[in-house]
Amino acid sequence: MFRTGPGKRRGPAVAILAAASLILLLGGCGVDPVSPGEARREAVDTDSKGGASEGGAVDCAAVKCIALTFDAGPGKDTPRLLDILREEKVPATFFLLGRKHVDRYPEVVRRIADEGHEVANHTWTHRVLTGLDADEVRDELSRTQNAIEKITGRKPTLMRPPQGRTDDTVSEVSRELGLAQILWSVTAKDYATTDAALIRQRTVDGAEGDGIILLHDIYDGTVPAVPGIIGDLKRKGFTFVTVPQLLAPAQAEPGTVYRP
Template sequence: MRTTTARRTRALITLLAAGALAFGVSGCDGYTATSPAAARKGAPAAGTAAFAQGPDGAVDCRHVKCVALTFDAGPSVRTPQILAILAKYHVHATFFTLGKNHVRVHPEMVRDMVAQGHEVETLTWSHQILTKISTDEVRKEITEGRDAVEKATGQRPTLLRPPQGRTSAKVTKVAKELGMAEVVWSANGADYKTTDSKLIASRILKQTKPDGIILLHDLVDPTNRGYNGTVASVAPIISTLQKRGYTFVTVKQLLAPGKPVAGKVYK
């Protein structure tokens, strides 16, 4: 059983690493992205519940330097460590979860994410590359990943991170039909390539700008080639960016008072 699980994990890690590298070099399969600033522009005023809560009250990212921290591919046995760090720094993040071998295996961790005020969304059911499968398969991957989170938490995700950041007109059409908006990233720690937490943090700190969306992974690598430096990078990333004047928010808070629109891709 352990051998089978390790093999599945190694296969997933290979897909994640190859995809993130390909995304960084060649981009996605083609889409028009909407920036958080564009999502907020012209949006009607909203109640304070739409915004992040800072030390001095509600934080409006139209006037405050905001950044969203996101984690892909969990939950895993590392999740409690990540949640503890986020709690220490009073930061809320967005988790894009996998259904098959993660949400289904660790539903209690997904409930802990929600209980602590984090956003829990979907990275699909089994991390198939959506641009390489049929329309029916795309719909199945998104629906089953979304439903796994809803079963565990009672809350239905409305945000989709397409695996490897790859989307297309076909994928976007299905996402729109399912009421899902897509979210990619602007800062990538490339934690799939190294176990060096200082290097991971350095990459994020160099890439992060206001309205940024940070990509890290909530995953364990049994080959010890990558991801195993991620947890130790989280605190330095948060503390340094906070010292630089950034406020950490969830993806939906980053877009507020605008709201995610089904069928759009946010970056």
């Protein structure tokens, strides 16, 4: 349904994902994004008063961290991606799509969790949430929450709104469901090309400290690009972390939008 490339049909879902590089301009809708650095500094300030949570194993205030994230899976190539991440000792955050993904590949969802990656929510059918009412937003998110919990025993605490589009209603429902909203700083636009070298170049060129990389493990060019991306960024001094590790010692607050 999602696969694209030479000779492959683009379905409606691909048209939706093709706009994934568009981050909603949040000003004016009552949603103020928080950067990872701001979240960490606030947690440290709170900790000095005895109220913050303990930090993670990686201190992203001291080292150049970057979070590798994958949207809209799992898919047929996700097991190979997990092999690569295990070989490279790199953690990642997976924003999983419910219909025809979580429900089709439960063993892969279980493996993602078992191997220490962060399992997160990318809605049930990838509808743009800002066009829905509160009940519809709740259905899109809660169905995926429940499906993931059934497989892993744990509901996600992070979600990524399709196309990065959010508003007050989405934020309120996310808060209700215990979900923080995670946007990104760089995307390779891997929905528009099968050229692994180009995906690698775009990702590496856009990488920066405290960054969040958006890729999709459902496109043919993406997984082959990952070893090169990891190697290049390691040579540039980056440390790979999950999104919660990027925010630590802060904990992601439900409803809050995080964007580098």
